[in-house]
Each structure stands twice: as C-alpha cells, then as structure tokens.
Amino acid sequence: MASQPGGSPVRLAAETWESLFRAQVAVMRRLQSGPAFKALAVNEYDVLFTLSRCPSGWLRLNELNDNVLLSQSSLSRLVERLEKRGLVERMPAPQDGRGVLLKLTDAGRDLQKQIGREHVRDISALITPALTASEQRELLRLTEKLRGSVSGH
Amino acid sequence: MASQPGGSPVRLAAETWESLFRAQVAVMRRLQSGPAFKALAVNEYDVLFTLSRCPSGWLRLNELNDNVLLSQSSLSRLVERLEKRGLVERMPAPQDGRGVLLKLTDAGRDLQKQIGREHVRDISALITPALTASEQRELLRLTEKLRGSVSGH
DNA sequence: CCGATTTACATGCATTTGCATCTATCGGTG
C-alpha cells in the first residue's frame, strides 16, 4: 500500500499540514483582497463573527482568544479599537473580577451581517467550483476532527 | 439527501471554509508557540523552507509572494532582514532588470534544516493522533485540489 | 522606435502586532 506521499507517517503528516496551510493561504489571500474587507480587517471581522455566533451574546475575552490567531495583548487592543468604533460593548464579568465580557452592539451586529453576506458569497465562489458537495462535507469532517483533536488538548 | 451541514450549497461552502480556517488556526497556534520558532518567525521560516524546496535554488521575489500571506512590501522587508542576518542572498534577475532572485546561503540552509526537523516532529505530534493515515491522505488530496482550483485562477 | 501602460521591487509613514511586564483577582494551603 506504500502510499503516494512519502512512506513514513511523519512525512505524510508534514505534507498534509503543508497542503492544508497552503490552501488556507491561497483562499485567504483571495478573500481578504475582496471588497468585503475594506471596512474591517479580517481579524476584526472574525471577532464580530464569533460574537454573532455566541448563544448568550456575551463572550469572555480569553475564550475569544482561542478562536483567533492573535496574541492576548493584540486581541486586547483589537477589542479596544472595536469598542472605540462602537461595534462591541464591554462589561466586567459577573463571577470573575478579572474577566471581561464582550457583546456586539446593534451597529456591530449590522456591520457583521453586511460583511458576512458578502463574505459568504466570496467563499462560495471559491469553494464551490473547487470541490463537489460531498468533497466539501468530507473536508469539513476532517478539519473538524483535526481541530477537535488539536484544541481539545 | 439533505446533507448535515445546512441545506444550501452556499452554506456548505461557508461552513467548510470556516472549519478549515479554524483547524489551521488551532494547529498553527500550537506550532508557533513551540521552541522551533524561537529563532525565526513562522513567516521567515516559511521563506527559507520555500527556498529550500526550490529545484534551481534561486527564486523570484514575486513567486515567493504567492506562497506567503504577506503583502509585497512586507515580504520585501522580511527578505531584507533575512539578508542582513546572512540567511539568504540576493541577485538581480538575469533576464529581467526589475526582478530579484533569492537563494539560501549555507547558514540559511543549515538553519532551515535545523528548524525544519523540529517543526516536522511538532507537526507529526499534532496530526498523527488526530487523523488516520488514510484520512490524512484524503485531507491532503482535498486541500491540494482546493489550492489548485483557487490559485490556478 | 517612441510614448503609455504595466510589472517588479523599494520606501515613507501610520497602524498593528508581540514580548515583557504590570495590576488585580482567583484558588488553593497551611
């Protein structure tokens, strides 16, 4: 069975990651050059998006930080900027005097929705011609499994 | 057969991308916090790595830029730093007076190999427990297909 | 062959990022 990509498991893993990473770069490059991200950087949009998906509406800063590829201090400042622009609202965490809770303002929710609609169209325009629906489902399954394994410690 | 993730093709594409992106973030976060990237930022290593994979040894700056998620000006300065550290060498492109060719120095090649070895171990430690070999091959195939479709215009 | 447009890369400058560190709170222990 000697697979195509390198005989060793280590090499296979490395090539898999390399390919995943390059695909992400290629897609992201296209997405962030689109008009959807004129108003907001990708990382900033990502924060609004994550907040919009949060059931309670409120999210802790440190939980947010798990989703985003940013240092804690950079996220702290990014949120500060979003607050200055009136897109998010801060609140001291009720149970934990150290913590900060975040929530979208109405303006933030509107902007997220607006950018989100355009963003989703851009994504679809890139992904749909590239992979069949069943390939997309498989890619979704594999990346979810990978993420679960990696971040679930 | 109304698939699991959202009925619409647009929604499936969006969820697939979201999952791919989050998986990339989760893995990258782990990788870049490891000791392998004490000496060199990930983007800097990536440039050395790409150069090390180049058959002729020499690579144009603009070709490099396709692989990396960096603006042209940032890459220009990143390369400038690498040159100052003696890791890469520049040369005016022979056929094109505007172009610049890049090559690893011996020191650059050594450093890439050293970091690369550690990096590959880290990758394997994350990927191998997460996905079976055949899942990795499938993920490799799908991401290659995606990348080909997206960057091949 | 000449002027106009495009491409490749560099650079000035403002913004963003990360590291190290600081403050404040939380949790556990004696």
Next chain:
DNA sequence: CACCGATAGATGCAAATGCATGTAAATCGG
C-alpha cells in the same frame, strides 16, 4: 485568614505589517 502561585486582562515599547507611492525596467500600440 494570610500567603503564594496561577490566571485575566492592560500597557510600554520595539518590531513587523500594510497602504500609498516612488523608481526603474519591461511590454504594448501605433
């Protein structure tokens, strides 16, 4: 309760990044 280490988040500061623009060389149209 008083202490000590760990955790959440903010901040000073240097470094990295991106945007707009500059320069030079290639390419195109007539």
